[in-house]
Amino acid sequence: MTEKLYFSNSYLKEFKSTVVETGTLDEKPALVLDKTAFYPTSGGQMHDTGQIQGVRVVDVQLVDNKIWHVLEKPVTGTQIHAKVDWARRFDFMQQHTAFHILAQSFQQVLEIKTLSSHLGEEFSSIDIDSEKVPASDLDSVEKLANDVIWQNRSVRTYFVDGKNKGGLVLRDQPQVLSGPVRCVEIEDFDLDPCGGTHVRYTGEVGLLKILSREKVRGYERFFFVAGGRALRDFQSYYTILKDISNTLTTGFDDLCTSVQRLIDAGIEQAKTLVKLSKMLEEPLLTDIFADMKNKSVVSKLIPGFHMDALQRLARTAIKTVQGTLLLASPSPNPCLVFTTSNPGMDLRPVLKQVLPLIDGRGGGDAGFVQGGGKNAAGVEKALKEAEKLVRGE
Ligand SMILES: [Zn+2]
Structure with missing residues (x-):
């Protein structure tokens, strides 16, 4: 049995040890030591x-x-020197201790039991036996957890007998029922069986913030960050807020109102735009009808039209007049819409051939195709090429 150095000292960063077994794991060389400070998943x-x-x-x-x-x-030789990646380990110690504090906070504020936890590389989560915790109660849980962190309570670990647990009342039942059970005690707050690594004083957790929640069958999952991760998130969120605030020339407090005002204005403008484009479409349709009566192939470059407006024009036109209609617009986004009433004509190969000119992608069926692209400068050429192809030139 490897001696687990992290049990007695989770702050041990370097150690000397002896290799007792070598092998392969996940197709990589692996070894077992007589003692280790490395914590296994x-x-x-x-x-x-x-x-x-x-x-x-x-x-x-x-x-x-x-x-x-x-x-x-x-690694060759049996006597080794090892070094634990301290930044990663300390981060996990902060998240892990934060988890204990959060679990006991849920218990004390809401009398809700913790079901399980996951301490990941980005986020940590805690599953609790509840269907829906009200938001105000969640604030109380978070407040208690941070109070306990700032009270800088000691975090001690020791072993008790698995059978009678030394007469102690643990928050959770240990998985081991006989032999020694490792307990983690947060001074006058929490006592839980646990084999993980923790900080010595709760103050080292710094700050705990619940970020989001998720409903899982019959229980709730809360994602949280603590310590360095909380600082990292605060820095990143603050930068984002500051950028938005500068762009909108609004203080943080008024950001939500300003953004809502922008969204509402955008919706109103979109409605007006649809009305205006329909007004513009009418004379265009009259032109197209007239042209199609005289020519079997009509092509038109209509700047300023979105693809959906071109599609609407093409559908209306082809329902009324016979022939082939090729429409294109370089702005606001380069696009092509081709349609034909000729059942013997397949416009797909035509589109395929001209799409590279606008650096575009598209598709459709034989009688109606559309494509959008990135190169506005190639739109006119694509339209001319398409007309040549359709005419069989
Ligand atoms: Zn623990």
């Missing part, structure tokens, strides 16, 4: 990374009660 906490003899430790797994250190390449 278990109990909802992710594995450490680091170095053994300068070689990168990419994964640490618990297999059949053995802690396997998975390496980037083999």
